[in-house]
Amino acid sequence: MVVRDLSFLETWTVPEFKENNGIETIEIKRNEKTGKCFFTFGVETGACSKKVETGEITTPVISQVCVASTGDMFYMLHQKGEGGGATTLAVL
Numbered sequence: 111m112v113v114r115d116l117s118f119l120e121t122w123t124v125p126e127f128k129e130n131n132g133i134e135t136i137e138i139k140r141n142e143k144t145g146k147c148f149f150t151f152g153v154e155t156g157a158c159s160k161k162v163e164t165g166e167i168t169t170p171v172i173s174q175v176c177v178a179s180t181g182d183m184f185y186m187l188h189q190k191g192e193g194g195g196a197t198t199l200a201v202l
Contacts, residue, residue, distance in 0.1 A: 115178040121190075127151075127172040138162060138187070149187050156185030 133151045140147050147158040161167045169190040176183045
């Protein structure tokens with residue numbers, strides 16, 4: 111599903127995100143039933159962009175993202191500079 115009405119509210123480098131959330135590690139996981147990737151930190155989860163799944167990510171960042179049409183907010187791990195027209199893997 112491609113969502114074109116995403117607003118990227120704030121973006122952090124991975125070290126900044128970890129420091130801000132008081133965490134040491136972020137794990138990227140794949141749902142074996144759907145093949146979609148997501149990330150976990152502590153007891154929280156976030157979405158991963160398609161570039162994470164395909165291994166095209168070289169400069170990862172994490173953004174707080176809002177779906178403008180619904181107001182749903184979630185974190186997304188994605189390539190720096192990637193935005194607008196991003197593939198939403200999960201809405202949390």
